[in-house]
Amino acid sequence: MQKIALITGATSGIGKATAEIFAQHNIHIILCGRRQERLDEMARQLGKSVKTLTLTFDVRDRDEVFKQIERLPEAWKNIDILVNNAGNAHGLAPTDKADLADWEAMIDINVKGLMYVSKAVIPQMVERKTGHIINLGSIAGKEVYANGNAYCASKYAVDALNTGMRLDLVQYGIKVTAINPGLVETEFSLVRFKGDEEKAKNVYKGITPLTAADVAEVIYFAVSRPAHVNIADVIVFPTAQASATTVIRQG
Numbered sequence: 024m025q026k027i028a029l030i031t032g033a034t035s036g037i038g039k040a041t042a043e044i045f046a047q048h049n050i051h052i053i054l055c056g057r058r059q060e061r062l063d064e065m066a067r068q069l070g071k072s073v074k075t076l077t078l079t080f081d082v083r084d085r086d087e088v089f090k091q092i093e094r095l096p097e098a099w100k101n102i103d104i105l106v107n108n109a110g111n112a113h114g115l116a117p118t119d120k121a122d123l124a125d126w127e128a129m130i131d132i133n134v135k136g137l138m139y140v141s142k143a144v145i146p147q148m149v150e151r152k153t154g155h156i157i158n159l160g161s162i163a164g165k166e167v168y169a170n171g172n173a174y175c176a177s178k179y180a181v182d183a184l185n186t187g188m189r190l191d192l193v194q195y196g197i198k199v200t201a202i203n204p205g206l207v208e209t210e211f212s213l214v215r216f217k218g219d220e221e222k223a224k225n226v227y228k229g230i231t232p233l234t235a236a237d238v239a240e241v242i243y244f245a246v247s248r249p250a251h252v253n254i255a256d257v258i259v260f261p262t263a264q265a266s267a268t269t270v271i272r273q274g
């Protein structure tokens with residue numbers, strides 16, 4: 024039977040690459056994000072090989088999240104794989120200078136948004152006693168670094184939610200996996216630095232960062248294990264990185 028995956032943040036970076044690799048392996052996909060045009064284009068591309076459906080919502084909008092997931096057509100209701108990927112860093116500033124609105128955005132999107140989507144999707148997995156939830160954490164959810172403050176807090180929360188989900192849902196045969204990447208070149212740094220391309224580029228200067236496809240391959244590896252195997256928690260670094268702040272740059 025063909026599986027159905029719901030991927031949040033499918034318009035860019037890791038979510039987009041995950042949708043692409045899932046499509047290559049014949050998994051039907053519910054593509055979620057805020058940028059409708061990008062979702063439409065992805066649905067057009069991936070729709071050549073698998074069935075796709077797009078849902079446009081901001082994960083911060085609790086009512087909209089529940090409304091759209093509850094209203095899924097019958098054929099799409101049984102979601103086998105949930106990829107909780109939507110999220111970003113907003114700002115990189117010390118605690119005393121950081122913008123409180125940025126802090127709120129990261130908690131609202133990375134933590135509360137992930138909670139809303141999970142609570143909307145999990146009941147049918149519990150009822151069917153099957154499912155796989157992939158939570159995108161980060162090395163920032165394993166180590167706090169200077170100026171990382173609220174982004175790290177949001178990813179530590181994802182780490183705790185991931186473990187909590189695994190403990191609570193194991194009785195239903197639901198797999199829960201955390202994928203925790205280090206430096207991946209996507210739109211992530213552009214968002215963190217509010218569109219400043221120079222600053223975004225500097226994050227990856229002198230190293231070969233991970234690509235979104237590198238991370239997507241790890242996600243696909245996790246979802247393609249046999250029924251009795253759960254990849255619980257993975258850290259993925261570029262070779263030049265050994266911790267959140269230990270990065271060997273050339274030149």
Ligand code: NDP
Binds near residue numbers: 108109110111208
């Ligand atoms: P991108 O900026 O490339 O992608 C972020 C995705 O999240 C976009 O598809 C965006 O879609 C979606 N998104 C952001 N805010 C919202 C929102 N409010 N509602 C709905 N969707 C939203 O970044 P990445 O692909 O790098 O990031 C994906 C995940 O991986 C994040 O959780 C990030 O924290 C994590 N991560 C990234 C790392 C990196 O170095 N890049 C390292 C470790 C973890 P749209 O704008 O269309 O809504």
Ligand code: 8X3
Binds near residue numbers: 161162206
């Ligand atoms: C993204 C990786 O190092 O910018 O989660 O926090 S880092």
